[in-house]
Amino acid sequence: MAMELEPEGDAMPASPAGMLAARARARRGLSLRALAEKLGYPHTYLSRVERGEQLPSEALAEALDVFYDAEGLFTELLVVAVAAEVPVYGRKVLEEEKRAARIQTFNSSVVPGLLQTESYASALFTESMPGKDAEQVALQVATRSHRRAVLDSATPPLYWAIMDEAALRRPVGGAAVMAEQIRHILGVIEGNSAVRVQVLPLSRGVHPLMGGSLSLLTLRDGVTFAYVESFASGTSVDTPARVLELTTRMDIARSKALDSGDSVSLLHKRLKEYEDDIES
Structure with missing residues (x-):
């Protein structure tokens, strides 16, 4: 089964957290559906996160940190991504x-x-x-x-x-x-x-x-x-x-x-x- 990793057509590039999630999943040899079953999240939601169409929730970021033993990296990337999209004021x-x-x-x-x-x-x-x-x-x-x-x-x-x-x-x-x-x-x-x-x-x-x-x-x-x-x-x-x-x-x-x-x-x-x- 082909890994669901690369954006199709004119899809937008992934956010840093989404890009890391996609690469980590590919290295484990997991499909989106397989990862979704392990984490308890809809595969469509994980797909939107990996493609940069939606930021992960705090709960998902924490789940990815635990699953990939990422030592809080997904959570840190989420904080940075949210802050970057909010005006300084x-x-x-x-x-x-x-x-x-x-x-x-x-x-x-x-x-x-x-x-x-x-x-x-x-x-x-x-x-x-x-x-x-x-x-x-x-x-x-x-x-x-x-x-x-x-x-x-x-x-x-x-x-x-x-x-x-x-x-x-x-x-x-x-x-x-x-x-x-x-x-x-x-x-x-x-x-x-x-x-x-x-x-x-x-x-x-x-x-x-x-x-x-x-x-x-x-x-x-x-x-x-x-x-x-x-x-x-x-x-x-x-x-x-x-x-x-x-x-x-x-x-x-x-x-x-x-x-x-x-x-x-x-x-x-x-x-x-x-x-x-x-x-x-």
């Missing part, structure tokens, strides 16, 4: 998300990053990153997907997301992608008690966070810092006076948002509208 958030006890976030125009599906993120990056090729978009999507794991950890932070209704009305990727995205949000709300989502309706008028996004991360020692992002720039804020000002803005926006139950009802309403668009 956003790396503090990436570093602290895993240590946060509470994450509060407001997004005025798109679904919050940790709630995005791969299809939504792919459509979003494709349209909003002019001049970027398919490989760069795929790596951005993989990085976003990797970050979502923070909500699935054994001790997830309290994640409190407020999104403007505009994010639900803007059909990123079309009706099918939006329907999948809203179903995902509803599933996360239902299945993870650490996640709270509120929608700020357009009918509530202006609020103090229009035109950008704000994240407030509270670490387990009680320290809070803020991260403000707009377009292709962002700023981390940790001075107490400025953090207090931004926290007040978040509180005002939250006070204008629907409560959890009404937000879920609005999500179902928007979902039905996209499903009707698909059927028509």
Whole structure:
């Protein structure tokens, strides 16, 4: 049986971790399916990792380290790959998300990053990153997907997301992608008690966070810092006076948002509208 190693056609080159995984597997004389059975992962997932279409999860990186006795090399390559795809101004958030006890976030125009599906993120990056090729978009999507794991950890932070209704009305990727995205949000709300989502309706008028996004991360020692992002720039804020000002803005926006139950009802309403668009 031929080893499934070389990319076919116009497939993108593998990431360092994926390339190492493919070479290590080839040296063992293993097929993707054989390795998948030994590790307990779908062979299609391992294939995407080896081809650079998706970053490995932390759990897979650790499993590869153990299986190949790599002394943590796969895990180290994963950390480097994720950091490399995050702008310098956003790396503090990436570093602290895993240590946060509470994450509060407001997004005025798109679904919050940790709630995005791969299809939504792919459509979003494709349209909003002019001049970027398919490989760069795929790596951005993989990085976003990797970050979502923070909500699935054994001790997830309290994640409190407020999104403007505009994010639900803007059909990123079309009706099918939006329907999948809203179903995902509803599933996360239902299945993870650490996640709270509120929608700020357009009918509530202006609020103090229009035109950008704000994240407030509270670490387990009680320290809070803020991260403000707009377009292709962002700023981390940790001075107490400025953090207090931004926290007040978040509180005002939250006070204008629907409560959890009404937000879920609005999500179902928007979902039905996209499903009707698909059927028509």
